[in-house]
Amino acid sequence: MASTLKLLVFDLDGTLIDSSVDLCNSVNATLEHLGKPTLPPAVIASYIGDGASMLVRRALGDPEGDIHDEQYVTEALTFFLNYYRVHKLDFTTVYPGVIEAIETIRAASPNLLMAVLTNKPVNPSRDICAHFGLNRFFFQNYGGNSFHTKKPDPHGLKTLIAEASTLAGETITAAQTLMIGDSDVDILTARNCGARSLGCTFGLAPHTLAAAQPDALADSPAAWPKAIASLMHPPA
Template identity: 50%
Template sequence: MTSGETQPYYNIRFMAAPKFSSVRAMIFDLDGTLIDSQRDLILSVNAMLREMGREELHEDTISGYIGHGAPQLVRRALGGNAGDQECERALQFFLSHYNEHKLDNTRAYPGVPEALEHLSAYPMAVLTNKPVRVSVRILEGLGLAKYFRAVYGGNSFETKKPDPLGANTILREFAASPNEAILIG
C-alpha cells in the first residue's frame, strides 16, 4: 500500500463553507421532501374506494396521483365516470379517514430533523398542497413544527402550487426577495 492510498480524499467543491448569509426565507414542500406520507395516503384512498363500492387500486397507480391536493387525488382515483356528487362524498370520506390515520405510517425522512435543527437560525416555512390544519398536526406529531415560522396549506390561498401566489405571499411576509429565498422540494 502506498502512502497515497491511506490519505483521505477531499472533494474541493465542498471545501468552502456555504454562503447562506443572504438567505431570508427557506420554503419547504412537505410530502416527499420533509415527510414520507405516501403509505397513509394510499391506504386512505383505498379505504375510500371500498366505501364507494369500487375496487382498490394498485399502490403504484395511487402514487402517481399524489401531489396535487386531495380533490384531484380522489377524482383521479374514482376515474372519469364519477359525477360531482360522488366525488364530493368520496372526498369527505377520504379526508375523514386520512385525518384519523395521517400518522399511522407517516415519518420524517432520515436526516430531516437533524437538518432542520442545523438550519434553525434561518426563517423557514412549509408550503404544501395538503390542507394547513392536517399539515400542522403532522408536523407537530413528528416533532417538526417548532422549526417553522409558518405553515401554508393548499387551502391557504385561492390557488395551489405550482402557482407562485403562495411562495410570493411567504416572501412578502418574510420581507424577502426571490434572490434571498431558497425553495426546497
C-alpha cells in the first residue's frame, strides 16, 4: 500500500543514546571555565535538543540569544565543543534494547532504509554511532551543523528522503517516512515535512511530547517494532 513505511529516521540523544551525563558534565566544565556557577544536571538536561549553540546559550542564561557579546558566546561554545569531543563517551550508553529492536525491524523489513538526524554536531554524532556499532544500520547520519538549519526545520529530513529515494531506486514520499524521537522538536520536524512520527517517552524530553501529538508512542526501544509494524500496516 502507498502508506507503507520505507524510511525510518532516528533522533540520537534521548532516542538511541543516553548522553545526558556527558553533556551535563561538559556544560558545567564550560561554566567553571568561565567562572560561573554550575547548574543541576536536571536543569541542563532540560536545555538539550536544539543543538550545541542553544544548549550553551541556555546554560549562560541566554535562551533568547540576547547576549550581545558574541565573542563571549563563541568562547563558551568552543570550550564546550572541545571538552565534549574528549569526554563524549565517558558515561554515554546506548539505551537498553535499542540494538535488538533495530535488528528486529531490519529482519522483518530488510528493505526499510534507516538514518540519523540529530541537532548534535555531526562529527560527535557519527563518532558515537561508530563507537557503539550503530552506524551499520544507517545509510546516513546528519547533525545540527550539516545544514543551514536545524530541526524542527524539515530541510534535513527532506534531504534524507531524497537520498533514500536514490538508494531505493524509487520515489519515497514524506508519508512513507517515520521520524522517531523523544521531543517535540522531532515530532514537529516530521509534521513540517508531512512525515509521520513516533514519540519515545523514555528519553530526555518526554514531557514535550503530549502537546506535539506524535502519531504513536513507545515507552521503550523494545516497543519500536510493534509500533512501526502498526504504522506500516494500519487497520483497514
